[in-house]
Amino acid sequence: MTTSRAHNYVKCEYCREDPANFVCRACVTYLCEECKEDHDIFFNFPFRKKPPKHDITELRTYNEELVGVLYCSDHKTKRMECFCDLCERPVCTDCIDLSHDGHDFKSISSAYEKIKKDLQRDKEEIEMDLIPKYTKLLDIEVENKSNLKTQADQIQDKIQSYTQDIIEMVKSIGEKTVQDLRVKEQNGLWNINETSEELKKKISRLKQIEKTLSDHINDTPGIEFFTPMDSNLLEEFETFPETFNYKLHDFQAGALPSIVAANFGTMPGFSICQADPSDTAGFWEDEECFSESESEMFSSGNLSQAEKCYMRFDLYDDNWDNIRDSDSETIF
Structure with missing residues (x-):
């Protein structure tokens, strides 16, 4: 930031592209970094006797003496004598006559001091005000990042705990529903078993009567054969017990999922x-x-x-x- 603004108006006279950062005092030629090395090698080769050694100076304006080495980029042999306030650039006397007539001017050194002061003010504002404020804002963002993650983790734990409570509640309801199902199953099985036992007894009694009758039929007829049999022997079997179909009604899912989803929480x-x-x-x-x-x-x-x-x-x-x-x- 110590370079004069005059650099903005002086281009390298070799490549005519990059800004000049050096000036050769011997041939009054403005040079960029790359061309300065070529210039130095060509004119200051150790075995070269002529022309004399060229003194290449960095184009800086630390003081009034170095300001004096600035030459006009339009008029090569003219030193820049003053600074045009309107155009905001250093100018030589030829420039003043040709294109800066009626403009206000100040000395190169005073322009340099003002520019340097402005740059110093901006530099101090950056160092003392802007960087600390932006650093503070960055610290806030770093803290925000940490806090946001912590908050998200805490909310996640709360949601997961709440979800687990709901799961346990639903599991408990499911287990109770299964228990009720099994109770109904046992009630049905008890009725089936009672009916089955009664039928088994009937069948056993019928088999006994059948055997008695079979023995009567197959034995040699005697006086007992002609004895009249009980007319009501089979009366008790003529009326069959009622039969039933046992069926458990299928489970129908309720509206709990949609209710839970709607009322789970915001x-x-x-x-x-x-x-x-x-x-x-x-x-x-x-x-x-x-x-x-x-x-x-x-x-x-x-x-x-x-x-x-x-x-x-x-x-x-x-x-x-x-x-x-x-x-x-x-x-x-």
Whole structure:
């Protein structure tokens, strides 16, 4: 930052592209870094006797003496004598006559001092004010990053704990429902067993009667054969017991998944709060809610419409409703 602004108006006379940072006092030629090396090698070769050694000086304006080595880029042999305030450039006497007539001028040294003072002021503002403020803002962002992760972790733990409680509650309801099912099963089985035992007794009694009758039929007829049999022998078997069909009604899933999804809780909100410009460590107390389009504007970095607002938007959007609807039958 110590180089004079005159450098902006002096180009290398060799390549005519890069700015000149050096001047050869012997041939009064302005040189850039690369061309300076070529110039030095060509004219200051150790075995070269003529022309005399060229003294190449860095083009700086640390003092009045070095200011005096600046030569006009338009008029090669003319030294820059003063500084044109209107055009903001050093000029030689020929420049003044040809294109700067009527302009205000100051000495090169005073222009140099003013430029140097302005540069020093900007340098101090950067060092003492801007960098510390931006560093503080960066520290806030680093802290925000850490805090946001901590908050997300804490909310995640809370959601997972709450979810586990719901799972345990639903499991308990499911286990009780299964227990009720098994009780009904046992009641049905008891009735079936009672009926089966009664039928088995009937069959056993019938088999005994059948055997008695078979023995009567197969024995040699005697007096007993002609004895009349009990006319009511089979009466008790003429009336058959009632038969029943046993059926457990199938399980029908209730509305619990959709109810749980609808009442699970609100989605965690996400807020972006603009800090008070006068206090980079604090935040404004008031808040305003922004629409989704304004939230996208913030995310895109276009803050021109929101620089003075406390920005906030909640991510409780249609995506969550879609998730609830599509997964309501598969959550549990």
